[in-house]
Amino acid sequence: MISKQLILTYLYLFVYILLSSGVILYNKWVLSPKYFNFPFPITLTMIHMGFSGLVAFFLIRVFKVVSPVKMTFEIYATCVIPISAFFASSLWFGNTAYLFISVAFIQMLKALMPVATFVMAVFCGTEKLRSDVFANMLLVSFGVVISSYGEIHFNVVGTVYQVTGIFAEALRLVLTQVLLQKKGLTLNPITSLYYIAPCSFVFLFIPWYLLEMPAMEVSQIQFNIWIFFSNALCALALNFSIFLVLGRTGAVTIRVAGVLKDWILIALSTVIFPESIITKLNIIGYAIALCGVVMYNYLKAKDIRSSQISGESISDRAAKDLKSEKRSSNLYFPDENSNNGLGGKNGRNNGSHLDTNVDEEAPLIPSLKGLLSRTKPS
Numbered sequence: 001m002i003s004k005q006l007i008l009t010y011l012y013l014f015v016y017i018l019l020s021s022g023v024i025l026y027n028k029w030v031l032s033p034k035y036f037n038f039p040f041p042i043t044l045t046m047i048h049m050g051f052s053g054l055v056a057f058f059l060i061r062v063f064k065v066v067s068p069v070k071m072t073f074e075i076y077a078t079c080v081i082p083i084s085a086f087f088a089s090s091l092w093f094g095n096t097a098y099l100f101i102s103v104a105f106i107q108m109l110k111a112l113m114p115v116a117t118f119v120m121a122v123f124c125g126t127e128k129l130r131s132d133v134f135a136n137m138l139l140v141s142f143g144v145v146i147s148s149y150g151e152i153h154f155n156v157v158g159t160v161y162q163v164t165g166i167f168a169e170a171l172r173l174v175l176t177q178v179l180l181q182k183k184g185l186t187l188n189p190i191t192s193l194y195y196i197a198p199c200s201f202v203f204l205f206i207p208w209y210l211l212e213m214p215a216m217e218v219s220q221i222q223f224n225i226w227i228f229f230s231n232a233l234c235a236l237a238l239n240f241s242i243f244l245v246l247g248r249t250g251a252v253t254i255r256v257a258g259v260l261k262d263w264i265l266i267a268l269s270t271v272i273f274p275e276s277i278i279t280k281l282n283i284i285g286y287a288i289a290l291c292g293v294v295m296y297n298y299l300k301a302k303d304i305r306s307s308q309i310s311g312e313s314i315s316d317r318a319a320k321d322l323k324s325e326k327r328s329s330n331l332y333f334p335d336e337n338s339n340n341g342l343g344g345k346n347g348r349n350n351g352s353h354l355d356t357n358v359d360e361e362a363p364l365i366p367s368l369k370g371l372l373s374r375t376k377p378s
Helices: 004-031 041-062 073-099 103-124 131-149 156-183 189-218 225-248 251-272 280-327 348-361 368-374
Strands: none
Touching: 004 041, 004 073, 004 103, 004 225, 004 251, 041 073, 041 189, 041 225, 073 103, 073 156, 073 189, 103 131, 103 156, 103 251, 103 280, 131 280, 189 225, 225 251, 251 280
């Protein structure tokens, strides 16, 4: 008999796939000159950031759903501002790509994300250059090149925008790991939006003022408040759906769901947008790239398991040393089944176990906060 918890988990995964695909298709429909015809990606991104920041403000300051973290000026200046800058850049470039290339081809280019993240991690010193991982990155890149060669409506400008957005996002993820985790700052989805969304809005204002505002003044634009409200609401809901999925599954599961979502999205985009045509070379190249991504995830999961086992062996040795000390002294130590604050469920052993669980997810997704922002609210 299927348990309610399992049904709920699959329901969360279904909602995540539905929202993730829906937001991307919705953005394409809004921005495309052939459909809603609002060719201002920076403006659309600013609407998302403003809406997300406003909702986060009400949840924290008015309804007090969660408490704000202790944010100093030094942490804000050295962590939040640079992360917000690259977050805004990734959203700007990624959304601009919808004006030039198809949703299907964009999803194929997104297979480069592990490559970009690995390159940036090596550059920032958080990852070592390994031959096996490097070989996988070459395989992914080779697959994307084949897929690009097979693209009928290949556009250099759109491809450059998308790839630039991918590398900006990868650098943001690495910075999140390097800056926030070293500061010991823990952000949930609400506090992430509370601090990062307004700062990203400010960064987006500069290119908007220079590039899009003059064009908006002379063009006859459509502004339907319900269209933009529903679009921003879907983007916000996507952030929370990922948080729910991670809470019930893990990084590996959500990556598998992400691959399934990509295939569904590629298929749906060809139906909703008839001008989007997929060739055999597209499929072959994307399949090769996905093989490299899967192998990369396998290697990372293997590294996590080995580090977890080595960590457990160290803990076992420490426990044995502790027991031998207990036998050779008259000091009292609560045993593992004690319910007080020093042992058992609330004590040292549990703390180590929780740390192991957290570390098990971190290498695949540099931080919970990083994933929730990567799945962009735009």
